[in-house]
Amino acid sequence: MSPASGTRAITNATLATCVGGRYGLLERGAVAIAGERIAWVGHSDALPALPRDTERLDVAGALVTPALTDCHTHLVFAGSRAREFERRVEGASYEDIARAGGGILATVRATREAGEEALLALAVARARALLAEGVTTIEVKSGYGLDLENELKLLRVARRVGQSLPVTVHTTLLAAHTVPPEHAGRADDYVDLVVEDILPAAAAEGLVDSVDAFCERIAFSPSQVRRIFERARQLGLPVRLHAEQLSDSRGAALAASFGALSADHLEHLHEDGAVAMARAGTVAVLLPGAFFFLRESRPPPVGLLRRHGVPIAVASDFNPGSSPLLSLRLAMLMGCTLFGLTPAEALAGVTVHACTALGLGAERGTLEPGKLADLVVWDASHPAELVAQFGTDRPRLILRRGQPVG
Ligand code: DI6
Numbered sequence: 001m002s003p004a005s006g007t008r009a010i011t012n013a014t015l016a017t018c019v020g021g022r023y024g025l026l027e028r029g030a031v032a033i034a035g036e037r038i039a040w041v042g043h044s045d046a047l048p049a050l051p052r053d054t055e056r057l058d059v060a061g062a063l064v065t066p067a068l069t070d071c072h073t074h075l076v077f078a079g080s081r082a083r084e085f086e087r088r089v090e091g092a093s094y095e096d097i098a099r100a101g102g103g104i105l106a107t108v109r110a111t112r113e114a115g116e117e118a119l120l121a122l123a124v125a126r127a128r129a130l131l132a133e134g135v136t137t138i139e140v141k142s143g144y145g146l147d148l149e150n151e152l153k154l155l156r157v158a159r160r161v162g163q164s165l166p167v168t169v170h171t172t173l174l175a176a177h178t179v180p181p182e183h184a185g186r187a188d189d190y191v192d193l194v195v196e197d198i199l200p201a202a203a204a205e206g207l208v209d210s211v212d213a214f215c216e217r218i219a220f221s222p223s224q225v226r227r228i229f230e231r232a233r234q235l236g237l238p239v240r241l242h243a244e245q246l247s248d249s250r251g252a253a254l255a256a257s258f259g260a261l262s263a264d265h266l267e268h269l270h271e272d273g274a275v276a277m278a279r280a281g282t283v284a285v286l287l288p289g290a291f292f293f294l295r296e297s298r299p300p301p302v303g304l305l306r307r308h309g310v311p312i313a314v315a316s317d318f319n320p321g322s323s324p325l326l327s328l329r330l331a332m333l334m335g336c337t338l339f340g341l342t343p344a345e346a347l348a349g350v351t352v353h354a355c356t357a358l359g360l361g362a363e364r365g366t367l368e369p370g371k372l373a374d375l376v377v378w379d380a381s382h383p384a385e386l387v388a389q390f391g392t393d394r395p396r397l398i399l400r401r402g403q404p405v406g
Pocket residue numbers: 074103104107177214242245290317319320321322323
């Protein structure tokens with residue numbers, strides 16, 4: 001139950017405010033919450049006078065961070081690709097399997113057959129697992145429908161996830177994930193369909209918060225992506241891009257030229273791409289789950305991103321084919337062990353920079369007055385403990401818009 005004044009105060013906390021992309025540690029810190037928003041952040045001794053019925057919680061030194069944001073997931077799909085993993089372990093590559101009609105298309109077949117309610121049940125269970133580890137904002141892509149009816153179906157399911165659980169869902173239209181079977185060998189015709197039908201229809205239904213594409217040899221060329229981004233721009237929708245995952249297609253620079261919110265993966269990024277991203281304020285979203293599961297050997301150029309001041313986010317990329325990783329906490333750890341991120345970068349990558357990658361930075365991602373009171377009290381006393389441990393602890397308390405979750 002909420003106090004009548006809607007005021008809460010968490011005191012005696014080790015705060016990691018994440019302001020400026022650093023830990024922003026404050027020992028013996030306090031956060032006052034009025035309604036949905038953070039009203040005050042500071043030292044517990046300096047807490048201003050609050051209404052008498054304020055609900056106070058002394059957390060005895062426990063760590064408090066902004067709630068986590070998973071800014072890249074493919075949460076809505078049916079079917080399993082475990083048999084494909086068997087083939088990959090025996091030597092087939094991800095690209096071989098895709099070219100032979102497996103890969104993304106295998107999931108498209110299963111997803112087209114599934115009804116909206118069945119897909120919703122699957123997606124809600126997945127989102128619940130993320131929420132349990134402190135994730136209250138989730139980006140959800142379409143991309144396993146690949147025709148008008150089925151792409152809209154996936155986006156509707158994504159929106160309904162946000163109505164079924166206390167999480168905020170950012171929907172992304174990824175109709176240009178791969179060329180569907182009915183357009184095999186006619187990628188440009190499929191891009192026509194995306195540009196003329198799917199994108200405007202999804203936008204008209206209010207189902208699209210941003211537009212993504214897979215820019216890759218096995219998917220769409222930069223000129224095809226450009227057509228999709230131009231349409232998105234006409235419709236006033238921000239863009240993001242799967243870029244430089246398996247090869248260098250110069251997708252990051254293209255995305256930056258459209259002021260993209262993010263460019264994601266980036267294993268094969270070159271310096272000109274990093275420079276363009278820095279200038280455009282495009283966030284680099286690193287996806288160590290896909291790197292790990294595809295047994296890649298070339299990590300994204302983190303040094304280059306740092307040198308040019310590109311903000312770095314980390315996400316799960318949860319999907320059935322390249323990253324069946326339903327844990328943002330583990331993605332943080334893998335960002336450190338596989339890509340050389342520091343734990344501070346990993347935390348910033350799932351809070352402040354992840355929110356910027358969704359265009360939500362003004363409202364979320366740090367502990368600051370005026371922001372939404374989405375935060376987590378952890379069974380930990382330092383943020384490095386959130387990273388240097390896996391498969392274990394859970395949040396002690398999750399607040400979303402000032403209200404306890406669960
Ligand atoms: N890159 C990826 O890693 C995922 N999509 C993409 O564009 C893979 C999705 C899948 O294999 O199902």
